[in-house]
Structures are given as structure tokens and as C-alpha cells.
Amino acid sequence: MARAQRLGTLLATIGGIWLLGLIGMLPLPETVQTHIWPVLPLLFVVSLGSYAFINIGYNLVAFRECPEAYHELMQEIQEAKDDLRAKNVDIS
Amino acid sequence: MAQVNDKLIGAAMLGIGTFVFTYYSIWTLVMPFVDEDHAVRKLFPPQWFAIAIPVFLLAVGVTGIFGFLSFVMLKSGKKAAKKST
Numbered sequence: 668m669a670r671a672q673r674l675g676t677l678l679a680t681i682g683g684i685w686l687l688g689l690i691g692m693l694p695l696p697e698t699v700q701t702h703i704w705p706v707l708p709l710l711f712v713v714s715l716g717s718y719a720f721i722n723i724g725y726n727l728v729a730f731r732e733c734p735e736a737y738h739e740l741m742q743e744i745q746e747a748k749d750d751l752r753a754k755n756v757d758i759s
Numbered sequence: 760m761a762q763v764n765d766k767l768i769g770a771a772m773l774g775i776g777t778f779v780f781t782y783y784s785i786w787t788l789v790m791p792f793v794d795e796d797h798a799v800r801k802l803f804p805p806q807w808f809a810i811a812i813p814v815f816l817l818a819v820g821v822t823g824i825f826g827f828l829s830f831v832m833l834k835s836g837k838k839a840a841k842k843s844t
Contacts, residue, residue, distance in 0.1 A: 705821065709813050713783045714818035720776030727769025 783809070 671738050687693055688704050695704060786809045793799055803809075 694817045703788060706787045706810060709810060710783065710787050712817065713813055714780060717780035717783075720772050721780070724769045724772030724774075724776060727765050728773060730765070730769075735770040 783813075 684693075685704070685707060686698075688695060691700070751758055786803050786806075788801050789801075790806065790809075
């Protein structure tokens with residue numbers, strides 16, 4: 668709950684500053700005021716989405732497979748299957 | 760192999776994410792300062808699309824999410840009504 672409150676406060680502050688800039692109370696250059704400032708929330712959402720994408724993609728690529736652990740696991744599964752089959756448990 | 764497939768998907772997502780981020784950042788932050796007759800203008804559509812495309816996608820996405828939510832809730836409500844009768 669505290670973390671959500673902190674995030675909410677941060678978002679509210681940034682939103683307030685952005686609104687101030689929107690109504691013209693901040694000293695901004697001409698092009699920034701008309702073209703860039705209003706688009707900032709969209710840029711934020713797009714950046715959030717692409718950050719999530721990059722995070723997932725990077726973790727998929729950098730996931731370290733352990734071949735020895737894989738083979739060991741497969742062998743253990745095979746042994747367990749044989750053991751259970753010997754005890755007349757139906758395993759495909 | 761499941762690993763190669765996963766890595767391909769991961770690399771594709773990485774590429775798409777980076778491309779979308781850099782392209783959109785340049786589109787919104789840099790292009791307003793570029794003159795009309797600069798060569799780089801040909802790579803980017805007019806500013807209007809920089810706003811229209813994300814807004815449209817957001818509208819479609821939010822509609823889809825709420826539609827899915829309402830569909831699931833209606834289905835579970837119908838199931839609960841059926842069970843009580």
C-alpha cells in the first residue's frame with residue numbers, strides 16, 4: 668500500500684507540473700510549448716509499453732539454459748516413470 | 760527446440776521494443792525542430808499521426824480489455840444464475 672501511495676504521489680506531482688506547462692504558466696520555448704509538451708503523456712505511455720516489451724524480450728534471450736540440469740531432470744523423470752510403471756501405475 | 764523458438768521471440772520483441780521507442784521518441788521530440796525541406800522529413804509522417812496512431816491503439820486496446828472483462832463477468836453471472844435456479 669505504501670508503494671502505491673508513493674507511486675501515486677509521484678504521478679500526481681509530475682501530472683501537476685505537466686498541467687502547469689499546458690496552461691502556459693511555465694517558461695517554455697515556443698516549439699516546445701505548442702508541439703512537444705502536449706504529447707508528453709502519450710510519449711510516457713508508449714515508452715512504458717516499449718520498456719515492458721524490451722524487458723520481456725531481453726529476459727527471453729538472456730535466459731541461461733543449463734543442459735546438464737536438463738538431462739539430469741529428464742533422466743530422473745524417466746526413472747520415476749519406470750518405477751511407477753513397475754508398481755502398476757498407469758503412465759503413458 | 761523450445762529454446763531457439765523462445766530466443767527468436769525474445770529477440771524479435773527486443774527489436775520491436777527498441778525500434779518503437781527510438782522511432783516514436785525522435786518523431787515527437789526531434790521532428791518539431793526540423794525544417795520542412797530537410798531530407799529526414801521523408802522518413803517520418805506528419806506530426807498528426809504521431810498523436811493519432813497511439814491514441815487510436817489505446818482506444819482499441821482499452822475497449823478490448825473492458826469488453827473482455829464484461830464478457831467474462833456476464834458469463835460468470837449467467838453461470839451463477841443458472842446454478843441458483
